[in-house]
Every structure is written in C-alpha cells, then in structure tokens.
Amino acid sequence: MDPKTVIGAALASILAAGVAADAGAQTSGNEKEKCYGVAKAGQNDCAAGKNSCAGTSRKDNDPTAWKLVAKGTCEKMGGKMAPPKTQS
Numbered sequence: 096m097d098p099k100t101v102i103g104a105a106l107a108s109i110l111a112a113g114v115a116a117d118a119g120a121q122t123s124g125n126e127k128e129k130c131y132g133v134a135k136a137g138q139n140d141c142a143a144g145k146n147s148c149a150g151t152s153r154k155d156n157d158p159t160a161w162k163l164v165a166k167g168t169c170e171k172m173g174g175k176m177a178p179p180k181t182q183s
Contacts, residue, residue, distance in 0.1 A: 130169035131178050134162040 134140070139152040139160035152160040158179045169176055 126166040127163040128166050128169060128176065129161045130164040130172065130174035130176065131161045132156050132158045133164065133169070133172045133174035134160045138162065 129140075133156060134152055135155045136152055136157075137150050139149060139157070140162050141149050156173075158175070161178070164172065164174070
C-alpha cells in the first residue's frame with residue numbers, strides 16, 4: 096500500500112476521533128461555536144475554504160478558516176459567525 100494512503104487514513108482516523116470528542120464536550124455544557132477569521136496559521140479546526148483538513152490554514156486570521164471558540168466570544172475576538180460570501 097502507498098505510504099501516503101496509509102498516512103492519510105491515519106490522519107483521518109485521528110481527526111474523526113477529535114471531532115467525536117469535541118461533539119461530546121459540546122453536549123456536556125461546554126457550548127462552542129464556529130468563529131471565522133480568528134485561527135492562527137496551522138490552528139484551524141476542520142476543513143474550511145481553501146483548507147482540506149484541520150491545521151492546514153497558511154495564514155493568521157484567514158477569513159475562510161474557522162476555529163471552535165466558547166459560545167458568545169467570537170465577535171469579541173474580532174471574528175465572524177458566518178463564512179465570507181464567495182464571489183461569483
């Protein structure tokens with residue numbers, strides 16, 4: 096099997112476990128929300144915009160990259176609750 100395929104499958108498994116763990120945290124009273132434009136390079140959560148995976152954003156505060164933050168804190172951090180509108 097191709098090493099890239101094995102690595103990709105391993106990363107997908109790790110990410111899936113992280114998403115499942117986060118979903119459990121959300122239901123236990125630690126409410127979070129997606130916040131666009133606040134993630135530092137390489138610290139975005141999940142795929143967004145031009146990023147194919149968590150941790151792949153290449154610039155700080157990319158408006159298309161999102162990060163989970165405590166509910167009610169996004170706009171205070173300078174972020175937006177919705178992704179930027181795409182231009183046609």
